Amino acid sequence: MKPLLSRKSSKKVGDFATVLPALLFLGVFVYYPVVQVVRISFTNWNLINDSYKYVGLKNWIWLFEGSGTKYLLNSLKVTFLYTLGELFVTIIGGMILAVIFNKLAKSFSIMRALVFLPKYIAMSSAAVVFLWILNTDNGILNYFIMKMGGTKVNWLGDKNRALLSILMLTGWRTIGYGMMIYLAAMRGISTNYYEAASIDGASKWTQFSRITLPLLSPTTLFLFVTTFISAMKVFQSVDVLTSGGPYRSTEVIVYMIYKYAMEDFRMDRASTVAVFFFIILLIITATTMKISNRSVNYDV
């Protein structure tokens, strides 16, 4: 009797079987929901009602030319400002820390670990700690400020300062990450460059700006791309610290989606904002990948 499958093709089936579980999962829990979220954006799906019907572009008109527009614009603005802040802290802050911590004696490596540690602290724990530190009346930060002759600052209740307070928390968690990435890259730069430069009499600053900085540009680009995308998705710090307030001054776009879905049960409107957010993410990803492919090669 001839075997059902030849040896070679049964091997192929076996190899395919190793990737099948992953593919099935991604199909059901990632790709199918993407199709669904687009579909829901054309319905009047509301968790309070039992049924729904298609309403065409109604939600999209609500978002772009209706009562939703001003909230969308506000969220976009807040998200953009936040993203700029996180980029600044991670890249500029991370680089400064890397310069400070570069080439310290081995016995000081514990300090590097302590600066990096916040990255691993659960955001919810970090956030309740910062709520306590930033507390207006009893918080330790205001205590320090008053000691130095300042006045009490309302960190989280003031709409001009709430976003900055959130950035303090997220910056505390990401700056060490930026530092570690830069340190690893700096270790990869050959010392020959610096030796040659110092023989030529180049100052430390010249060495940094002419050797270190240009050679770090692939790392900077990497941090820019990954931080940009992750900062756009910020949610947790906002949820715990301010719940999007005061006066929507910290209502980032994911928080807006969350609120429509889980608090107002307006799945239709939440999905519409989610689809729009997804399109923005795709555009940003495509653009940044194009830039990075042109100037950097990530392959090992």
Add this chain to the structure above:
Amino acid sequence: MTSDSKNTALNEEAMLLNQRAQTRKKMLNVGQYILAILVTLVMFFPLYWMLITSVKSQQEVLRSLPTFWPREWHFENYINVFKRANFSKYYYNTTVMTVGILFSQVITGVLAGYGFSKGIFKGKNFLFVIVLGALMIPLQVTFIPLYIMFADWKLTDTFLGLILPLAVSPYYIFMMRQAFFSVDDSYVEAAKIDGMGRLGIITQVLVPMTKSTLITITLVTFTDGWNSYFWPKIIAKNEVRRVLTVGLVHLRNTFAGLDTMNNHEIMAGAVMAVLPVIILFFIFQKYMLTGYEKTAMK
């Protein structure tokens, strides 16, 4: 002056210059160390403040002049948190969820990593692009249909509900594929000649040879799972399957306006929520520190 003494004079001058340069360099070095210590102090302060507050008495926390070292140690704050909120349940839920995510991500990740590196089948590259594409679709976009789907399946407030959307990680697959690529094909061929099956090759040849990558990504998976908040908050709102991260925020919010009064207990809760990860961090420091570097260099 003889040329000899001239030389000595020049030498002395050179030495003096050299010395000056060295002192300047040393001072620069000392400055660098001082800056590094200052930065470390500032960065560590929030964690210090969390720990210190968690063992203070309520009166001490509410003093207008804060104390930087507790006058009395009140470890019972930790026990009180267990009474005030169901932290033992939260621990249990978080552990089961994290272990579940870990198991399924490791198994699917290692298998698919093998298939996409050493395997031979039709459409391999295309299917891998599909896996990578999933990296661009965040939960923040898909959580609405997922929530509806899981509510239909009666999976709200269940372990399955907590685990399933995070059960497969494209990132894990990508990293394992990279690691397995680095293993030379000749090892795989030799094992085949020895009559080893596919699973044997994976578990006895490839996995041992890529152990450090495996440990590193698995640690990242563990911390990501343990610290996850967004999806657990959506799918397991109620007490039965509430996890530590959500439970901690819930605890704080149940104090409502009185949270300042109870910060010693909230901080004790915060410490408990992060303790396992901090312990892992210091045990596996070598891997944890390189974990993100590895992803950066990919």
